[in-house]
Amino acid sequence: MYTYNFETNWKFESDINQVWGLIGGFKYSDWWSGVSSEPIYQGTRQDGIGNKYHYVFRTKLPYQLAFVAEIVGKEEPKYLEIRATGELEGRGVWTLSQEGSLTHVHYVWQVNANKKWMNLLAPILRPAFVWNHDQVMDQGAKGIAAALGVKLLSY
Template sequence: MTARLYDLSSSWTFPNSQQEVWNVIADPDMAWPDWWPGCTLAKPLERTPVIGTSASELLLATTATLNFKASLGYTLSVSYHPTLVESPREVVFDAGGDLAGNGRVVLSTKDNGHTEMKIEWRVRPTSRWMTFLSPIARPAFTYAHAALMRRGETGLRDYLARQNNKK
């Protein structure tokens, strides 16, 4: 049985510059656990040999596997491997692990100087239990994703505020 495709999107807005948001979300060291509640590194980062020395080239050579604790009690292990990096605007990535597919994050500056971050996910669950339950549990999985994303948005907003207070 093939699991249904989840086409998920989120939009976050921050009072920070596009570059400040980019520096955190596109950090080649994938320090997301520093700001995203319920997120931990599942294993050390994997890096292929890096051709250049820029942060974008380092990010393209990196695969991060992160665990995310869902509000419904389960944990998903998801790998992220960037396939396109256009600093400081866009990251496209492949996802693997418990969710297979791809995603995209796009940053843009609003008229008021704030930064909007649009996140798109097109993934299928790969674990047997999620694939089996997906036809009936889709609303619960979608709810858990939305709650997880809200925690990420709040965590990133608080982290950026702390970074600004250090300046």
């Protein structure tokens, strides 16, 4: 099994609460091209810890990845941690910060792929899988900028 450690940075000309509203709202299919999402478990905690969402990410390469994201940590509007299970297994951490009129989004995604063919071909195709991940994240950055009508400064 291969472990992937991805790190993504975005900067938006936007207030942190606007960006948090999209990332922390978990309705990624509303603004992230190629993503379908649906809540599958809504707990009783006000902070959302324990809530679960099912995601399917269609990628630029001819495959998709499905997983369940469970909220395991949250500090609105600055921190969100999920545990992923399914075709991807691991952890994702969103960290947001406000720098003047800019919101910086930092995402760390540490996962293992649970698709046998991906693990079998990882020694050869790992660079393609990394490129594919970057393309998916690029769609997310552009989706936030478009949904909020703000400028994406870097990613």
